[in-house]
Amino acid sequence: MNHQQAQSKMTDVMEKFLNLSSKKLPDDVYDKLKECRDAETSEMQKVIYDTYFDNLNKALELDRPCCQDTGLLHFYMKCGSEFPYMAVVEQALHDATAKSTYSAPLRQNTVNYFEERNTGDNTGERMPWLHWDIVPGSSDLEICAYFAGGGCCLPGCARVFTPSDGYAAIIKYVFDAVAGLGINACPPLIVGVGLGHNMENAAVLSKMAYLRPLGTHHPHPKGKKLEQDLLAGLNKLGIGAQGIPGNRVAMAVHVESSARHTATIAVGVNVACYAHRRGFITFHNDLSYDIKSFKGVTL
Ligand code: SF4
Structure with missing residues (x-):
């Protein structure tokens, strides 16, 4: 050829x-949305998820995005x-x-x-x-x-901290990003967190993080634990689908990392919406x- x-x-x-x-939607995302629906207890959340699934089925039936x-x-x-x-x-x-x-x-x-x-x-x-x-x-x-x-791009952000801010600064930054503009991105979200040495490498890593298939984890045990802890913590914010009170603001948190400079701790946050x-x-x-x-x- x-x-x-x-x-x-x-x-x-x-x-x-x-x-x-x-x-x-990709199979892994569709399956995860079903799990999130099961974790919700309020009638309003069930209605929102039913509407999501109805919309997804109609998109295929009517051959529309x-x-x-x-x-x-x-x-x-x-x-x-x-x-x-x-x-x-x-x-x-x-x-x-x-x-x-x-x-x-x-x-x-x-x-x-x-x-x-x-x-x-x-x-x-x-x-x-x-x-x-x-x-x-x-x-x-x-x-x-x-x-x-557009809604998924809005909450994206990156920042460089000093080591004296400590790794706790990463956690606060992720929580602020999700609790701030995260609801603009039609939760439940996939939250990508990039840990690097400067703003752009942290931002690119955060993007690569949320593109990873669901069910995969950071290769380092501490990275995997960070993903699990962030997910558990974010899901205690009391935000559910469409930003209305509920139990699942996030489907997953994925972390990607590179080595950092001795003098910097950089973090990027990018979110993907339910229609991932x-x-x-x-x-x-x-x-x-x-x-x-x-x-x-x-x-
Ligand atoms: S589902 Fe995603 S792409 Fe669609 S309006 Fe919501 S945030 Fe934007």
Whole structure:
């Protein structure tokens, strides 16, 4: 397959994958929402969850996105150093985004700063947003596609503390972020926490954290314990679905970390909403593909 054929095939597959991912929640998220519903005791919370599930079922039945805010498209990639079509990936994702905007359809959300005009097809300056990690020796390309809605972006924040503030500053910062603007993001949330050495590496890590499949944990036992303790604590805030009183403000807390500078403690917080539209697809070196986030689907 030459590069032109590869670009066309990848565009076609990704357009269909985006259309699907805008309408159907990943299996792990759907299952976790059922668990959250079971943990709620108030009638109002049950009604909200029933409405969520009704909405999700209707999105599939009517072939429409499951939330009106289909966000801006982000692609987080793990690209094998031996993947033969790296050169065409960016253009294929750009074209798939533009096509999906009309075929899904996705809401036209993208505005370039200095023109103040909607681009009309969800492509624009550095948009869709691409993040590349290179995997030495692999010939696969794993793409995580994420629809970044406005409400989920609002609570995002990052800050650098001094060691004298102590690790307790991290906990307070996460609680303040979730208790402050977190309810704008249609709870129950997936809370991503990034621990790093400066603002941008903590922010990127917090994003990678909430993209992780549910049920996975930080590899260090203390990192895993931090995730569990934060989740238990946040769920005692008395906030439930849609920010109304309840037992589950969060489906999960995920932590990702890097080493820090001796003089800094940096923390980033990013949240994802109940309609956590993120899909994993892996292309092999012949452009055959596997979809990990949804069982039994064909594009
Ligand atoms: S926070 Fe999520 S579910 Fe709520 S409006 Fe935004 S994208 Fe939709």
